Amino acid sequence: MKGITKFVIADILKNRIILFYALILGVFSWSIFSLEDNTSKGIMSLLNIILLTVPLVSIIFSNIYMYNSAEFIELLVSQPVKRSAIWTSLFIGLAIALNVSFLVGIGIPVLLFVPFMTGMTVIITGMLITTIFVSIAMLCSILMRDKARGIGFSIMIWLFLSLIYDGLVLFFMFQYADYPIEKPMAIFSALNPIDLARIQVLLQVDVAALMGYTGAIFKKMFGTMTGYLISLILMLLWIVIPFLISLKLFNKKDL
Amino acid sequence: MIELNNISKSFGKTQALKNVSMHLSAGKCFGLIGPNACGKTTIIKSILSMVVPSTGNILFDGKNIEGEVSYKNHIGYMPQIGRYPENMSIKQVIDMIRDIRAYQGIEDRELYDAFGIDQFGDKKMRTLSGGTTQKVSATLAFLFDPPVLILDEPTAGLDPISSELLREKIIKERQNGKLILITSHLLSELDDLLTDIIFMQEAEVLFNKSVVALFEETGEERVSKAVSKLLKIKRA
Numbered sequence: 001m002k003g004i005t006k007f008v009i010a011d012i013l014k015n016r017i018i019l020f021y022a023l024i025l026g027v028f029s030w031s032i033f034s035l036e037d038n039t040s041k042g043i044m045s046l047l048n049i050i051l052l053t054v055p056l057v058s059i060i061f062s063n064i065y066m067y068n069s070a071e072f073i074e075l076l077v078s079q080p081v082k083r084s085a086i087w088t089s090l091f092i093g094l095a096i097a098l099n100v101s102f103l104v105g106i107g108i109p110v111l112l113f114v115p116f117m118t119g120m121t122v123i124i125t126g127m128l129i130t131t132i133f134v135s136i137a138m139l140c141s142i143l144m145r146d147k148a149r150g151i152g153f154s155i156m157i158w159l160f161l162s163l164i165y166d167g168l169v170l171f172f173m174f175q176y177a178d179y180p181i182e183k184p185m186a187i188f189s190a191l192n193p194i195d196l197a198r199i200q201v202l203l204q205v206d207v208a209a210l211m212g213y214t215g216a217i218f219k220k221m222f223g224t225m226t227g228y229l230i231s232l233i234l235m236l237l238w239i240v241i242p243f244l245i246s247l248k249l250f251n252k253k254d255l
Numbered sequence: 256m257i258e259l260n261n262i263s264k265s266f267g268k269t270q271a272l273k274n275v276s277m278h279l280s281a282g283k284c285f286g287l288i289g290p291n292a293c294g295k296t297t298i299i300k301s302i303l304s305m306v307v308p309s310t311g312n313i314l315f316d317g318k319n320i321e322g323e324v325s326y327k328n329h330i331g332y333m334p335q336i337g338r339y340p341e342n343m344s345i346k347q348v349i350d351m352i353r354d355i356r357a358y359q360g361i362e363d364r365e366l367y368d369a370f371g372i373d374q375f376g377d378k379k380m381r382t383l384s385g386g387t388t389q390k391v392s393a394t395l396a397f398l399f400d401p402p403v404l405i406l407d408e409p410t411a412g413l414d415p416i417s418s419e420l421l422r423e424k425i426i427k428e429r430q431n432g433k434l435i436l437i438t439s440h441l442l443s444e445l446d447d448l449l450t451d452i453i454f455m456q457e458a459e460v461l462f463n464k465s466v467v468a469l470f471e472e473t474g475e476e477r478v479s480k481a482v483s484k485l486l487k488i489k490r491a
Contacts, residue, residue: 003354011342071338075348078303078334079355080327254266254306 001085004076008093012065018101021057025105028053033113040205043114043122046106047201050126051194054102055133056158062094062137063154067147074255087138087250091243094134099127121204125197132193132238133158139246142253165192186217193238196231203227256281256403256434257302262311264297271297272308273458281402284425284435286445288482289455295438296335298455299407302436303332328356331396335407335438337388341381345372345391348380349398356399363400366393369420385412393421397428404428404435410444422448442479454482461489 012018028049036042069090076086106126110119137154144150169188173181189195203224219227257279264272272294279285287295300306302313304320312319315326339348349372367373370390375383383391389412396404406425410418425448429435439445452469454461462485466478473488475481 003351007351011340014342069340072340074305074338075340075352076355077305078327078332079352080324081355082324252307255300 001081001089004081004086004089005093005096008090009097012093012097017061018097021061021098022101022105025053025102026109029106029109033109039114039118043118043201043205046110047122047198050106050122050129051197052162054126054129055162055194058098058130058133059137059140059154059158060151061098062134063141063151064147065094066090066138066141067150077255083251084247087247091134091138094138095131098130098134102126102130118204121201125200128232128235128239129193129197132235132242135239135243135246139242142246142249161192161194165195182217182220189217190231190234193235196235196238200228200231200235203231256316257436258314258317259298259301260312260314262298262301262308262313264294264301264306264308270458272301274311275455275458275460276311277453277460277463279434279436281434282429282432283450284429284437284448285451285453286449286478287436287438287453287455288440288442288445289461291440293455294458295455296407299332299405299436299438302405303327303330328358328399329401330403330405331399331401333389333392333396333404333406333409335411336385337392339380339388339391342379344377344379345383346376348391349376349395352395352398358399360400363397366390366397366420366424369424370394370417386414386417389413390417397424402433404433406435406437408439409437410439410441418444442482443477445478449478452478452482454486461486 029046032045032049033039033042036045073086073090077083103123107123110122113119114122136157140150140154140157144153169185172188173185189199203219259275259277262272262275263270275294275298287298289295297306301308302315302320304323312321314320315323315329318326320326343351370393372390372394375387378387380388380391389409393406393409393413396406404425409421409425413421422444425435425437429448429450437445437448449466451463451465453463464472466481469478469481469485470476473481473484475484
C-alpha cells in the first residue's frame with residue numbers, strides 16, 4: 001500500500017497543475033496580507049477565497065485524476081493487491097498532494113502574518129475542506145461510470161454546496177422568520193461542509209457581525225469551544241462517510 | 256487447481272454467465288473458445304476477481320478466492336487489451352509490478368529478452384503500438400514464473416514472429432507442468448497448443464473435452480475442423 005501511495009503522489013506532483021494551484025493560492029494570500037493592515041479583515045477575504053477555490057480545485061482535480069487512473073486501477077486489481085488498499089492509496093495520495101500544495105500556498109503566509117492560534121484554525125479548516133472534497137470526488141467517480149457525467153456531477157455538487165445552499169437557507173429564513181427557527185438553521189448549516197468551515201474560522205476570529213446568520217446561531221447555541229468541537233467532528237464525518245461508501249462500492253465493482 | 260462451481264453473472268439485463276462450472280488442473284492447456292460475447296473474458300475476469308460473480312464460487316487450490324488476493328501471486332495474466340497508466344514508461348510499469356509482487360524466486364526473462372523489451376524500455380505506454388503493448392503484457396504474465404497462466408487472446412495484434420515466439424513459450428511452459436488457460440476465436444492458431452477444449456455459447460459451456468477425445472469423436476485432426484464438425488453433430 002505504501003508503494004502505491006508513493007507512486008500516486010509522485011505521479012500527481014509530476015502534473016504541473018498542482019504546482020500552479022499552489023502558486024495561485026500563494027499569490028492570493030501574499031497579496032491580501034500585503035494590501036490589508038487589519039489581520040481580521042485579511043483573514044475574512046482569504047477565507048472567502050479559500051471557501052470558493054479550494055473545494056472547486058480539490059473536487060475537479062481528484063475527479064479527473066480518478067477517471068484517468070482507470071487503467072492503473074485495472075492493472076492493480078489483476079495483481080495481488082487488496083482492492084481496499086488500492087482505493088485507500090489513491091485517496092491518501094490525492095489528499096496528501098492537494099494538502100501539500102494548500103500548505104505551501106496558504107499555510108506559509110498565514111503563519112507569517114496571522115496570530116498563531118487563528119492561523120492554525122484557518123490552515124486546519126482548509127486542509128479539512130480539501131480532504132472532504134477529495135472524498136466526495138472519489139464517491140462521484142465511482143457513482144458515475146461516464147467521465148463527462150462524473151465531472152459535471154461534481155461541478156453541480158460544488159455549485160450546490162458553495163452557492164445554492166446558502167441561498168436556500170436564506171430563503172427559508174425569510175419564509176419562516178416569524179417562527180423559532182434557530183435549531184433547524186443550525187442543523188441546516190451543519191449539513192454543509194463549507195458552512196461548517198466558515199463557522200469554524202469565524203468562531204476563532206470573533207467578528208460576530210461577519211459571522212452570518214448560521215454562525216451566530218452556532219455560537220449562541222454551543223459557545224466557542226463546543227461549537228468548534230462539534231463542527232470539527234461533523235467535518236471529519238464528511239471525510240469518512242463518502243470515502244467509506246465509495247470504498248464499499250469499489251470493492252464490488254466489475255472492472 | 257482452479258475450480259468454478261455454478262458461476263452466474265449478469266451485467267444489468269444481459270446474462271454473461273449462466274451456471275458455469277469447470278475444473279482446470281495443472282499440466283494442461285485449456286482453450287476457452289466460442290463466438291464473441293459468449294462470456295470468455297468474464298470467466299477470466301471472475302477468476303482474477305476483477306468481476307464479482309452474482310452466484311457460485313471459485314476455488315483456487317481448494318480455497319475460496321472470495322476476499323483473497325494472495326492467490327494472484329500464482330497467476331500470470333495477459334489481458335486482451337492491455338491498459339496501462341499512460342504516463343509510465345515500460346520499465347516503470349515492470350518495476351511497479353515487481354514491487355507489488357515482491358517475488359523472491361528467479362525471474363523468467365525469456366520473453367523479456369526475446370521481445371527485446373530493453374531496447375524500448377524507456378518509451379511511455381501511451382506512445383506504444385497495440386502490438387508492443389501486447390508484448391509488454393505477455394512479458395509481465397510470464398516474468399514471475401507463475402504456475403498458472405491466463406492468456407486472453409494472446410496472439411491478437413502480434414506480428415507473426417512474436418506470435419510464434421509466444422506459442423513456443425506457451426508450449427514450453429505447458430511441458431513444465433503449468434496450468435494454462437487461453438481464449439481465442441482463431442481456432443487455427445490453437446493446434447498443438449491445447450490439451451483440452453472448453454466451448455462456450457450464449458453464456459453456457461457447450462462442451463468440455465480433451466483434444467484427443469474430440470479428435471476420436473469427430474475423426475478430424477485439426478482443432479478448427481473438429482470443433483465445427485462437433486457443433487454440426489450437436490445441432491443435428
